[in-house]
Amino acid sequence: MILIIGLFTSFITVVLFLILCARIIISFIKKKPFPKKLGMATLAGGVLIFSIYLYESYFFTFSEIDRAFVQPGPGPVTSPTEEYTANAYYEPYGGAAGGVNVWVEITDNHEKNKVQTIYYSDAKSDFSMKWMDENTLYIQNNEPDYPNSNRSIELEIGKEIYHENGLACKSLLMKDEYETCFQNE
Incomplete structure (x- = not known):
């Protein structure tokens, strides 16, 4: 929604800015006063866009x-001590021409089923999860034909997370x- x-807001602000530029040029040519209301509306739109960017x-x-x-x-995958359960979910985006994101949630089975998201990335064709020990989950997310697409990582539960674009x-x-926190570089 945001x-x-x-x-x-960006669209309206760009339109207002273009109108403001035209009005400023006209005011210089015809020696008319600066369009203050239009200037304030454009400034308010810019501040709103900046605020949304900061929020996001x-x-x-x-x-x-x-x-x-x-x-x-894939999942659920239970840790060796059965303290944690890892579940992966796919989120399609962009319709027919879009793609799929994947995220991994860890459920702490001993702490009232507390759920924490620890991984979020664009989904690749080779995705799997396996526990390395009771607190470390290896997430494989790779496209074998494209070497720069590897988003695989080993994460320590409760201490490390991964978000592909770093949000x-x-x-x-x-x-x-x-x-x-790890991100794709």
């Missing part, structure tokens, strides 16, 4: 994942949920 508001960048949470068309992925790493709301 994205739609941001896009709409620094107040990200995994609750924004579109769960309307979620498809279950979770910049989020002020999530900084207490992990010690280390």
